[in-house]
Amino acid sequence: MSDVELRAEADAVLARLVGRAGAEARLREDQWQAIEALVVDHRRALVVQRTGWGKSAVYFVATSLLRRRGAGPTVIISPLLALMRNQVEAAARAGIAARTINSANPEEWGAVQAEVAAGDVDVLLVSPERLNSPDFRDTVLPSLAATTGLLVVDEAHCISDWGHDFRPDYRRLRTMLAELPADVPVLATTATANARVTADVAEQLGTGGADALVLRGPLDRESLRLGVLELPDAAHRLAWLGERLGDLQGSGIIYTLTVAAAEEVAAFLRQSGHRVASYTGRTENADRLQAEEDLLNNRVKALVATSALGMGFDKPDLGFVVHLGSPSSPIAYYQQVGRAGRGVDHADVLLLPGREDAAIWAYFASVGFPPEEQVRRTLAALEQAGRPLSLPALEPLVDLRRSRLETMLKVLDVDGAVARVKGGWTATGRPWTYDAQRYAWVARQRETEQQAMRDYVATTGCRMEFLQQQLDDEKAVPCGRCDNCAGPWLDTAVSPQALAAATGELARPGVEVEPRRMWPSGMQAVGVDLKGRIPEAQQATVGRALGRLSDIGWGNRLRPLLAAQAPDGQVPDDVLAAVVTVVADWARSPGGWAAGGADAVARPVGVVAMPSRSHPQLVTSLAQGLARIGRLPLLGSLTYTPQADELAAHRSNSAQRLRALASSFSVPEDLAAALAATPGPVLLVDDYTESGWTLAVGARLLRQSGAGQVLPLVLAVAG
Structure with a gap:
């Protein structure tokens, strides 16, 4: 088949995916470049492109083309349930059979695995946590690695501990990559990686070297208008939002830094007459699904959310993103605001920083990788036990909270010092070195990122250009749209009545x-x-x-x-x-x-x-x-x-x-x-x-x- 015929076939898949025909259903040259590398050349590629660029179109079109040529199913490593749900729905539009294996559907795992074995599944979406489950790793992963036609790593910045959202489960991909046949293409995608994270991800995925294809595009988002509103205190911020939420275009997301703040803000906005729902790590899965559906169908004005609603949530007509409090990283901020304006010409992005932001950053920074003494104590406890220890059994023996202990063990697992087996965790006895220099550098990087967020608030230059520069975008230029380029479009005034109501709520x-x-x-x-x-x-x-x-x-x-x-x-x-x-x-x-x-x-x-x-x-x-x-x-x-x-x-x-x-x-x-x-x-x-x-x-x-x-x-x- 000629390149022209293959391109026409790819465009036809895209038309089904987006539900449109004609010029709107033609792949752009940069998208086609990635697809061609995967389908024709069977290469490994890292794609760093802005949110809304169409990364999912690349791997769904590539999947369709590869499957028609006899390739096995595509395996997509996907970090969030909301992202998986969006991807399953998108695949169905293109006639692609997609299934998921994640923590929310354990009752379906057996049936899904049987469908995969029968060849009835085109795309299998797997949460990164499954890669470190002993049953999945030992019984499912080897057969997947042997039959996979395309491996996709979505939100690939999670692999790098230089990045803003490091997840040790992603490091298990090294094992899967090592077991893939040489001619199986690999695609890694992210919208939020600076130059260092890009290099680190490429190295860990095995995409470094002369044969690697790294596609990195400009990160400007033409539909977004960025602004900062500095208000005196939390009551003024809450009052402003209560009065102005109805003026914002369409429906959107209001991000807070903590669960308590999300619940507090949602309660006040409901009392102010707005239809909103909270969405946090405490929200039950059924309630999360309902909240997502309500936002997708514009039944609520906004979800008041923590970062639990982050990567991959796809509502093309999302009209605004407001942050009550600054995220600790410009890269994390860029990713969250990227939820807006994907399918509309105009969306507003507003940051309302708070005095409490630094204290909240400090708390989250305090739960990073533990000091060496705590790590050594954990390894000693596992060695002395002489048998696998579960987290509840190990916890009394060490000085770490369970969530932090589990994260540390996952890192040690990747480093080869411990192994997760049936019944818990064991020490392997392999030599292990505490990389103090690396962990110290990561801590300093966090401090640099926090200062960058302060600088973002204070800058008199273009805000989009500032964010692009933080992501090492060489094509960053003033956007002409933000409050510094074009002037503020919203004032900070609040009525005495609204301020009194907000003050009363917070008090x-x-x-x-x-x-x-x-x-x-x-x-x-x-x-x-x-x-x-x-x-x-x-x-x-x-x-x-x-x-x-x-x-x-x-x-x-x-x-x-x-x-x-x-x-x-x-x-x-x-x-x-x-x-x-x-x-x-x-x-x-x-x-x-x-x-x-x-x-x-x-x-x-x-x-x-x-x-x-x-x-x-x-x-x-x-x-x-x-x-x-x-x-x-x-x-x-x-x-x-x-x-x-x-x-x-x-x-x-x-x-x-x-x-x-x-x-x-x-x-x-x-x-x-x-x-x-x-x-x-x-x-x-x-x-x-x-x-x-x-x-x-x-x-x-x-x-x-x-x-x-x-x-x-x-x-x-x-x-």
Whole structure:
């Protein structure tokens, strides 16, 4: 077949894919160049092109052409469920049978694998996490590698830990690439890779060298108009959005930096009359599907989302993207704003930075790759076990939260130091070197990226050109559209009514604090005889906090008050007054002591304080103030045991925290006597709760000493 005939065949597939004919259904020359390299030359290619360029068209058209020529199914490594759903629907339009294997459809895996084996599947979309599943890796992956006609790595920047969204599961692709026959083409695609990430991805995919094809295009997005609105505080930002959301074109996405902020903003916008939904890592899968459908069909004005709604969500007519708070990286920002304006001539992109942004960046930066000592301890624990250890079994033996521990193990797996097998993880015994220089460089890179976001806000130059330069786009020129090129198109004014409503919403105090009901597994392995369900007679009740450290209301007030370097002192009057409001609302809520009813908690008979090393005056004065205003006796405080100092080292997972806390507190004689003399529920006061284990241990001790129900009350919830 001639090149002309092959090109015509490719254009016909594209016409079915996009549902149009004529000039609109002709591949561009750069798209055809990639397809030709895959189908005719069977090469490996890395495509770095802006969002909306048509990367999915390349691999679907190539799939159709290859399948007609007898090739096996295309395997697409795809990172997000929303992206997979979009891709399955797009494939169907082109007559391509696509199936998925991911965490949301385990009940379908057997049937999907049977369809693949029968040759009935043209495209198999696989989440990167499946590559490291022992069953999939050992039973499915070898046959896939032997029969694959095209391997596609979507969002390939995730491979590189120089990039903004490194995912260690992607590194498993090295194994699959090594097992592919030499003539199987490979396509890696991304819209967000600077020069260093491009080189790193190419090297890891085996696409470096003279035979590699790297297609890198200009990253300007002609449909996007970028702007920054600097407003005085969170209330002004929320008020502005409440008043102006209806003026923005079409429907869109409002990004926040935290789950708490997304839920908070969505609640306010609904109260302001807007149809919105929140979309975060806490959102149930069914609710996510419904939210995506509602946005795709314009049944909501916006989704208020964290980065959980990110790569690959495809709504061509998305009219706007607003960020309440700056992402920590210009590259991440470019990717998220790339959701807008893919199929329309004009879309607005607005950034409303906040004072709290840096504190949130710092938190996320703190959960990077662990220090060498923690890694070595984990390897030693696996070696000493002599058998596979699951995450719950390993967690009590190391000083890492489960999510961070799992990420670290995936990196070690790729490096060959550990292996994931049935039953858990084992140490391989292979030599392993901690690449301190690389990890330090990555940390410095994060700091550089954060400064770049500050520079983006402050720049008087073209904003699109700034972002393109951050991605090493050599064709970056002023766009002529952004607020710096063409002038601001929106003012920052908000009405007194809107500001009052937003201020009231953000000032509304009170967050429920769920008590711990189960002890962590594996405590016996670290010498603590606690297991299973916490007896009801030793549990705390559902408690209350003034706010979350991650929200944009009380969080902005509490973060500087509770920061590690903050000076200790008396509880501020406005904070005490707000806590009193929380207690009053608590009393009137269903189940509260003022509400009555068979299940109501009895009125507290006294106040007990937790001891604090970082904020002793703050906690004591808070307890004293509540006792005074509530006309309750201050019964006393728990105290630290002599071994508490020895156990006070930071413990980041539940088992290690509880190990440290279980022997760190005691009930002094005067408090025990006060509890015996004043039986009934008590308020247990502390500055903040992160894991809930301090409150759980304190409640257990108080109830064992004769207290009735224990009602935890803290200033802040860490999450």
